[in-house]
Amino acid sequence: MKNTAGFATRAIHHAYDPMSHEGALTPPLHLSSTFVFETADAGAEMFAGAREGHFYSRISNPTTDLLEQRIATLEGAEAGLALASGMGAISAALWTILSPGDELITDKTLYGCTFAFMRHGLAKWGVTITHVDMTDVQAVSAAVSDKTKVVYFETPANPNMRLVDIAGVSEIAHTVGAQVIVDNTYATPYLTQPITLGADLVLHSATKYLGGHGDVVAGLLVGRAEQIAEIRLVGMKDMTGSVMAPFNAMLILRGLKTLALRMERHCSTAHQVATWLEAQPVVSKVYYPGLESFAQQDIATRQMVKPGAMIAFEMTGGYAMGKALMDHLSLIMRAVSLGDAESLIQHPASMTHSTYTPQERAAHGISEGLVRLSIGLEDADDIIADLGQALVAIADKQAAPA
Numbered sequence: 001m002k003n004t005a006g007f008a009t010r011a012i013h014h015a016y017d018p019m020s021h022e023g024a025l026t027p028p029l030h031l032s033s034t035f036v037f038e039t040a041d042a043g044a045e046m047f048a049g050a051r052e053g054h055f056y057s058r059i060s061n062p063t064t065d066l067l068e069q070r071i072a073t074l075e076g077a078e079a080g081l082a083l084a085s086g087m088g089a090i091s092a093a094l095w096t097i098l099s100p101g102d103e104l105i106t107d108k109t110l111y112g113c114t115f116a117f118m119r120h121g122l123a124k125w126g127v128t129i130t131h132v133d134m135t136d137v138q139a140v141s142a143a144v145s146d147k148t149k150v151v152y153f154e155t156p157a158n159p160n161m162r163l164v165d166i167a168g169v170s171e172i173a174h175t176v177g178a179q180v181i182v183d184n185t186y187a188t189p190y191l192t193q194p195i196t197l198g199a200d201l202v203l204h205s206a207t208k209y210l211g212g213h214g215d216v217v218a219g220l221l222v223g224r225a226e227q228i229a230e231i232r233l234v235g236m237k238d239m240t241g242s243v244m245a246p247f248n249a250m251l252i253l254r255g256l257k258t259l260a261l262r263m264e265r266h267c268s269t270a271h272q273v274a275t276w277l278e279a280q281p282v283v284s285k286v287y288y289p290g291l292e293s294f295a296q297q298d299i300a301t302r303q304m305v306k307p308g309a310m311i312a313f314e315m316t317g318g319y320a321m322g323k324a325l326m327d328h329l330s331l332i333m334r335a336v337s338l339g340d341a342e343s344l345i346q347h348p349a350s351m352t353h354s355t356y357t358p359q360e361r362a363a364h365g366i367s368e369g370l371v372r373l374s375i376g377l378e379d380a381d382d383i384i385a386d387l388g389q390a391l392v393a394i395a396d397k398q399a400a401p402a
């Protein structure tokens with residue numbers, strides 16, 4: 001298969017020839033933890049990096065290797081690395097790159113555990129963490145200096161859907177020699193490929209859309225081959241041991257085969273639900289990059305093929321109303337995580353972003369009343385009907401005499 005094949009074709013076929021595997025259509029699952037050396041010298045050469053091949057599954061494994069090649073081609077990167085979780089990818093990469101005294105500049109909005117890892121983890125080891133509003137490229141320009149080693153952000157950002165101009169911020173970061181790391185979990189490579197826009201490293205919580213079925217926790221990282229090799233041997237092998245299990249790699253390889261199809265459906269349903277939500281009088285604000293009302297629509301059209309399937313919204317009755325809505329839903333599941341076939345709803349301030357203090361949430365633009373909705377693969381009419389019946393139930397309760 002040619003490397004110029006389309007996204008869906010590469011997601012299904014890239015780097016695998018059944019005829020080299022007894023004709024098996026589906027890539028075999030290699031559970032072996034260790035691999036036999038042909039001779040003692042061959043083993044020594046592998047340890048010295050002078051000979052290619054697998055020798056221990058904390059370093060590499062044929063099943064995870066195939067997944068690493070697939071995610072690299074889908075992101076337009078030289079190489080990929082499979083890790084135990086999204087947090088494993090983040091910590092392995094940052095611990096490899098940063099040293100005490102370095103500065104990491106990051107956006108104000110980050111997934112709660114990423115924020116906690118930086119604030120309570122990296123800072124403890126002498127790394128300066130500077131939060132900047134990266135929706136403002138000028139603010140990034142004013143913040144970077146020769147101490148800045150890494151510029152890190154999510155786009156769209158979890159949970160409030162703020163977008164960061166990947167090309168603009170990358171250009172600024174590179175003027176001071178800093179590396180740009182983008183968490184592409186919300187967009188997936190189907191919608192945005194940050195490497196092609198100037199980013200140096202791209203990571204995923206593969207737990208989400210890439211796996212796609214809510215049955216695996218996993219992380220992926222892509223970038224230049226030399227740097228990925230360093231993160232494999234330092235951040236993954238020695239510092240964190242955050243290795244993806246081969247079985248999980250197989251589940252993600254299966255998920256990737258339908259990524260293009262699923263994203264098309266996720267996006268078209270999300271557009272319908274966001275439009276419906278915006279028309280409800282008790283919904284005061286909807287954050288979805290596909291809506292005319294979305295403040296950064298220009299960036300969305302520039303760097304996203306479609307606006308994705310994550311929606312955040314606020315209600316006129318604040319969190320009390322949001323909670324009542326969540327408790328009256330029957331199809332949409334109350335759960336954290338995202339990107340699954342099932343639509344999921346959660347409250348960032350008390351759940352995924354409870355790692356921030358209330359003061360930090362206020363300073364970082366994460367409002368207490370925000371509700372987050374991950375649109376699944378159910379029929380759009382059924383998702384809307386579930387939200388509609390919950391709104392009616394809340395209104396009935398409010399109208400009922402005490």
Ligand code: 4LM
Nearest residue numbers: 085086087111158185205207336337352
């Ligand atoms: C959630 N998120 O939001 P692992 N990067 C982003 C994420 O949303 C997450 C991670 C990294 C949620 C989990 C409960 C943008 C996770 C971390 O969970 O370590 O695979 O990924 O609901």
